[in-house]
């Protein structure tokens with residue numbers, strides 16, 4: 001069987017889609033067409049507290065309205081927690097994950113205390129303070145007792161051990177619309193001991209995304225620049241789990257008229273609102289730099 005480039009659009013149904021999502025989805029479809037590939041849709045609904053069935057329905061409606069088509073079945077991450085749990089267990093067996101009982105508040109206080117001495121505490125690429133390692137050195141008995149007592153805990157990656165064990169080299173290939181490729185060195189250390197399994201769910205965005213991209217045979221990831229730095233961590237997880245690394249394209253983000261990044265949290269106008277105001281899909285496609293009509297599928 002010949003190789004078919006495989007793309008995916010992978011929204012999280014924790015809000016309504018806006019122009020930024022439309023751009024990402026249309027760009028994936030555009031790439032798939034240019035490269036003679038296929039487009040998958042994946043619903044990244046691991047965050048059970050924030051995801052809503054109505055937002056999933058909204059994703060289907062908005063993408064269909066934009067003229068997009070994708071291959072069935074649509075993968076829903078919430079159906080696959082057992083798989084993510086098994087991947088985490090593999091890392092844990094190798095001593096690469098450790099339980100962390102710290103709350104957000106404890107971490108903020110520890111960091112504030114250290115920063116009160118005048119030295120800034122190092123941050124990860126998203127601006128969050130790097131984990132100070134408080135739980136890394138807990139004794140096995142202490143951990144067993146606290147886990148046994150049902151104390152909530154996340155699982156963090158032991159970055160030093162992970163870097164020592166990960167097969168080299170750590171890099172990925174960046175590609176662009178013209179097909180040009182470039183090698184990018186991954187620097188996962190800048191994420192420190194990142195959370196790989198959250199306290200509230202048996203996975204995290206980072207773990208499920210690498211497991212699913214591999215399982216679905218995704219060869220080309222097209223997503224926003226806000227996830228570019230996270231790719232370094234994804235490459236590390238891929239090497240540790242023996243998964244292939246797709247090629248990556250991180251596109252610029254779409255800004256609103258005031259220069260703010262469009263995001264669900266800032267209540268940017270949703271595609272559904274534009275539609276209700278009489279804006280057509282052709283106008284949205286054009287505004288985002290795509291042909292007004294989708295290519296008819298044959």
Ligand code: GLU
Nearest residue numbers: 010011012044209223227
């Ligand atoms: N689910 C993520 C989001 O909605 C995108 C994940 C990805 O493309 O890797 O931001």
